[in-house]
Amino acid sequence: MPEPVIRVENLVKRYGDVEAVRGVSFSVSEGEVFGLLGPNGAGKTSTIEVLEGLRNADSGTAIVCGYDPGKNAAALKYVIGAALQSTALPDKLRVMEALKLFASFYKAHKNPEELLKRFGLEEKRNAFYSQLSGGQKRRLALAIALINDPKVVFLDEPTAGLDPQVRREIYAIIEELKRDKKTIVLTTHYIEEAERLCDRVAIIDHGKVISQGSPLELKQASGDKTRIEVRLAKAESDLTLKNLEGVADCRALNGAYVLHCQRPPQAIVALVKHLETQNNELVSLEIFTPSLEDVFIELTGRRLRD
């Protein structure tokens, strides 16, 4: 089996008394798109920033492209590319100038003109950074992350805060990188993003990896159950609903009931009958195909964005 490009073992990162990363372990193979999926504050960014050499770990092991980011950050920065979550460029720096500037930091680099074309920024080549839209800024950040033709690309929340249209544009770019067999580590709290882009995902919560595998494996491991979310006129015991025919699990979440069902039709019929006997009624009912959100709910009892 080839040596993984990234190996992380029992990584711990503290900020004062707060332990943001609590013994995270995973590995990433060459050409793989690996996702760190979790809610805000789960420790995803801290983990990725340790791997980028931006922060020092308090304990544990991290090896990226054969380098220890804590000890060889200077050498590591030549072989990685990163699009950070909260970053900017000077307002009065032009797009092409930014690309050329970052290109000139590396002995070997891609042609800025090509990247400009690839990321659809040709028309904005002379625009100041302050004149770009949010999506254009994100595309420029991705272009700069790739300027040194890195072995590993780190993308921290690459589509956070973008509208769906721009998000899809970014997905298309990452899918193109995936086709180019780039090793990518991305953090996200969007289920769709993780399912669509990642070969493997580590679900991270409160600084710990609570499950990892391919999106399909994770969903299968959680029973591949359909999620039905209902709102009722009167409150019910979630234990009662859990015992209905076809229902495998039920949790009350933010005023709704989330039922995980192996046989959805039977579960719906049983639910309606039960509500009739209780003189209760359905306010709303939504059916969701199995997703990583269900895996997260099952493992933590919370939604990703709670």
Added chain:
Amino acid sequence: MNHLFLLTGMRVRLALRNKMFFFFSIVMPLVFFFLYAAVFGKSEPRTVAYLLGPVLGLNVMGSFWGLSAALVMFREQGILRRFHVSPVTELDMLLSSIFANYALALPTIVIQLFLAKYAFHVPSLGDLFSVWLLITIGIVSFGSLGLVIASVTNTMQETQVLNQLLWLPLIFLSGATIPFTSLSNAVKHIALFLPATYLVHGLKRAIVDTPPASPVALAVVLASLTVWFILTLFLSTQLFRWEPEAKIGRKAKLYVAATAIPFVLLGLWEAKYGRVIAEENTTIQRLDAAEKAEKEKPQQPPKPTTEAPEAPAPEKH
């Protein structure tokens, strides 16, 4: 080294695109120059030459202000962290700030010297090599002070407060605004602990005192400023933070005090031997004497006219 020059180029370009830069680094210094030369100096060449030192000193000292604000802004906006993930180092970032600042400050100083010479007819700009040395070491050392300020403050507000706290004593006690000789003796002795005092004094001497009465005195000023530069640069590399959320503890702010060491030592030495105070008095006495001599010069008799006075017309009988 390559990264350093690339970043310096970027910083210069960014400054030239900033309207605030034109106002604070070109318009304001020239307004000050005209105020000193035309109003305080009454356009009298000898006085303008004397005031040139304080005017240039103000320009040089101002380096720390813009530099600290720019670096803190870069950190607050997350610009520094973008460079952190590239091969750029702390030293690249800090030195490029100083180099860019030097490249941007120099043209204004050259314009001021040019105006002094050709608009206010200053007979001699003194020892220009010494003036250049003082300006160069002054800009880099005061710029480096700006880097320390940026490193020990967490927000732009804190930076501006600290800048003000340092700026006011620097300009009022150094002889850059209030003539050094008109300060009380106690205040003069306090001023001896300020780098700005030596910078302004050095510039005045280099411009009006040629050939220099004491080349050793100039060397002492240059050496002190150089040691100060090395100390402040070292401290700023140690305290440098790329991340906006990486806050610095209150104790670390005391490091600013550590940068005063060279001038505390020089101040103690000066307080004992009183060289700067004596030289300041000598310079102003010489200027007064020259002015007095100018006034006491006997007035030139009116030139005899070549035309004979008009003879009265002969009376006709």
